[in-house]
Amino acid sequence: MIAERQESSEGLTIRPDDSGHSNAREKTEGTGSVGTEKLTPELTDFIIRWRDKPGNLIMVLHRIQETYRYIPRAIAFQVADLLRVPLARIYGVITFYHFFRLKRPGRHLISVCMGTACYLRGAEDLIQELETLLGTGLNTVTEDGEFSVEAVRCLGCCGLAPVLTVDGQVYGRMTKEHLADILAKYGGQSLSAK
């Protein structure tokens, strides 16, 4: 049944619209393949438990991203099926909210806070330095798949500005000089030496 659904949905392959407003373009993988991920039994149970609650979609997507760190395309198809909502609606919700990702992030995810306090205290310099150290820009993954860097809105640790997190661990009162050491902690020596 899922397979059928996939085929029928291929016809309405989702492409970022050209209105230029949505950030769909950078989020989508741009490939036609659906992927092979299967919902785990726990996730299936979770979705079924939430199925009859109104307003369930966002809660379900959160749970999925918690598991996979992004929303894999194949999983979105299965969610559409289980929740009995059109895939387009799921895609619409994913692309509307900044929190959801359509692309698998690097093994270690670095989030640089770009809240006002961090911005004023030099968050941009941190992003630039990370770009130099990792050789790749915002919202992309390093060639070896180890790191990706994203800018986030506000981590709410303004007293420690500027702040970044690596895999959820918060590093406050950052300067450019700290970054190579932090990357090294996550196995990024070779990169920082470059």
Place this chain on the structure above:
Amino acid sequence: MAFKKFVLVCGGEGCGSDLGTNLCDAFRREIRDRGADQDTQVVRTGCFGFCRKGPVVKILPDETLYVNVKPDDAAEIVFEHVLRGRPVTRLRYDQEESRRLTRLEGSAFYHKQFRIVLRNCGYIDPESIDDYIARDGYAALEKVLFEMKPQDVIAELRESGLRGRGGAGFPTWRKWVFTKEVPSDEKYIICNADEGDPGAYMDRSTLEGDPHSVLEAMAIAGRTVGARQGYIYIRAEYPLAIKRLEIAITQAREYGLLGRDILGSGFDFDIELRLGAGAFVCGEETALIASIEGKRGMPIPRPPFPAVRGLWGKPTVINNVETLANIPVIMLRGGKWFGSIGTATSKGTKVFALTGKVVNSGLIEVPMGTTLREIIFDIGGGIKGGKKFKAAQTGGPSGGLIPAAYLDTPIDYESLGALGSIMGSGGLIVMDEDDCIVDVNKFYLEFTVDESCGKCAPCRVGGRSMFNLLTKITKGQGTDEDVDQLRIIGHALQKASLCGLGQTAPNPVLSALRHFPEEYIAHIRDKKCPASKCLDLVTYYILPEKCIGCTLCARHCPVNCISGERRKIHVIDAARCIKCGECYRVCKFEAVSRG
């Protein structure tokens, strides 16, 4: 050895480190010479705030605060106060000042801060419902359930003068009355904890420190308007707050303080969490509702207001975290008590996340009517590194910039509105001479443009146009007409946008044009950025009279565009310079200049 008295000498940055050390030495000498060092300890502390009146000295356990203390005063304080127990009145902080502020009869605080919302943060274990109950927790709900009718609750709220703390400042009692008076089989209470203002964390701190206060208030709201279900809409980016709320909800259900037949009163009320997913527009009530319904968070035109037609078409009260956290205290102490704090139109306190270029950034709660100067210079300890204050922004991307001339304005909803800003949710960002007003305007507009949902054209197109104009100006390509354009588009946005996001998006720019026109003029006519922030308008050069040829700058330049031999004057090749500022930063002789 057991000390009985303690002399705490402030050694904070604001007083200057030498001054603090000298003062500390003076007290230590004096205590020793007087033979009091067996039972009195002199302690050097971190910054105590009050830097305008610094250095300060506090005597414990008496809790006496001395201000503007000089080393020469040590002898008198030690002899009179420490030895003989007679406070030195000429140096003692005048407590009348804070009494005037809070207008609390009999108050003996020297603190500028007064915590109602954050009353339990720092006292209770947030994961223990027993701790909350020990500090009058759920006593307000009990009172509402057994001793008050819904109209009594409304009357108390009305007398308190409580207004919404999420931004616009709508009277809370009115919202409740609207919902109460609509007949409906289902009604809902929503707590807006989608704190979207970048640089603000009041709600996160409240929920992490005292989650039960919000649950209790929501149950009171439910009882008053006739709702049985509440939702807390919280940012997914706040995992600890979510965890503590989940624990709190479980505990409250176990104790029968949520769920069926609360405390045997026959009243049913329960609360569920709904996670936001990073959309600033969801701070707008109708967008928030769409998001809880599992949809894209796009606002819809009002009326009908959510109070009448909200979640799933049912009457819905939406209050933010801070508003709700005030309510149990109002119910217990009375609207009259609450109304005695603050200014004529704005009652109670306001929590601010004080951040940016301030020495002591912190989460603070002050009575309405406190001035920005008191917040930034007394509580915040002034500007970092002794730099000059330039502006403060309240209200985040929806607020405006307030210049130094208005530092003494008592803060309330009306006074901030008159300055072209808004109270907002409580972000308070301090900027110094190194911050460029145009650049900050651009930062905020980039945010609102990115967060615009795109539904209505004024916001979608207007915001983008304003952003493009600002980009042009920061590149040195701006004209005087661009400023007129900014004003025209800005005013159109305020009038024609569908929701608050678009209506307030031009506030930072419009307030800057009003209070900081010279910054725009410098960028447009002189092609200069006074703060040297806009890179296209900055050039780095070496002052020949100061350069000693140490080669430090040349060695640090990442693009090798600085030439010169040892002990010879160096030169920057402006064509190849990437304006990273390394040379400016490393030069020990102030020989690198920019402008």
Place this chain on the structure above:
Amino acid sequence: MGRLTRDDLKKMREAKIAERHPSPSVIPAAQVVVGMSSCGVAAGAQEAFDAFAAELAANRMDHVKLQRTGCIGLCFSEPTVEVAAPGLPTVVYGRVNSEIARRIVREHLIGGQLLDDHIYDKPAADLWNAPSGERKE
């Protein structure tokens, strides 16, 4: 404890209040309260908490109550810790890493001295003790 009635809640509150404000003849136990909101944790509050626990255990000081709490508000000095000990004024320490935590146990709780350079002023008075026309007590 299961579901409460109105009376249960009242009794519970009174018992808790009595526990918090023991009679003058009872010497209250020492207490270490660690600010553990997100920023505190980000700045190392958990490490400080663990260091307190370890140092207290090493000195067999089970009578000292170690507790967590929310944000005290002094974000610039996180992690912050409030220390109350019998016979000593209650103070707030800021920038408490594990080393400072161990020193607080040894010098403050055991030695009866306050530490230099780490004390900050508690930013606001306690509402609970604030005057109010409405409170009956």
